[in-house]
Amino acid sequence: MRNxxxxxxxxxxxxxxxxxxxxxxxxxxxxxxxxxxxxxGIIVYRQSFDQFSAYDxxxxxxxxxxxxxxxxxxxxxxxxCSCDGSQYQLYDGLVIQGPALYSLKPYQTTFDPLTNQLHIxx
Numbered sequence: 001m002r003n004x005x006x007x008x009x010x011x012x013x014x015x016x017x018x019x020x021x022x023x024x025x026x027x028x029x030x031x032x033x034x035x036x037x038x039x040x041g042i043i044v045y046r047q048s049f050d051q052f053s054a055y056d057x058x059x060x061x062x063x064x065x066x067x068x069x070x071x072x073x074x075x076x077x078x079x080x081c082s083c084d085g086s087q088y089q090l091y092d093g094l095v096i097q098g099p100a101l102y103s104l105k106p107y108q109t110t111f112d113p114l115t116n117q118l119h120i121x122x
Contacts, residue, residue, distance in 0.1 A: 006063040007056055007105045010039050012122045019116040040069045045090055054107040054120045055093035061086050061100035070104060
């Protein structure tokens with residue numbers, strides 16, 4: 001069996017101001033963006049007015065494979081790993097379809113609506 005849970009720990013402590021044009025997709029519930037950071041980049045998704053999810057783009061099945069980078073599909077419905085076809089929920093990174101057994105690695109988030117600052121950290 002392949003080792004599925006080897007997403008390396010990378011220190012994350014980022015602030016983004018969602019008022020900036022480069023983050024405008026996050027102004028609506030259901031919006032998402034890619035940002036740099038983590039192991040292979042981070043997907044940030046707006047779940048509600050003041051709740052966001054953030055998780056690493058590092059695929060969790062056969063995590064040592066260099067092509068294992070998760071991307072949002074063309075319909076903005078789910079996240080998929082091109083190497084193995086595993087699918088994850090865009091909302092929270094949980095597995096929809098294997099072979100992956102582990103969710104995408106989550107990061108913590110806090111949002112300050114007064115300043116529009118989103119803090120992403122581990």
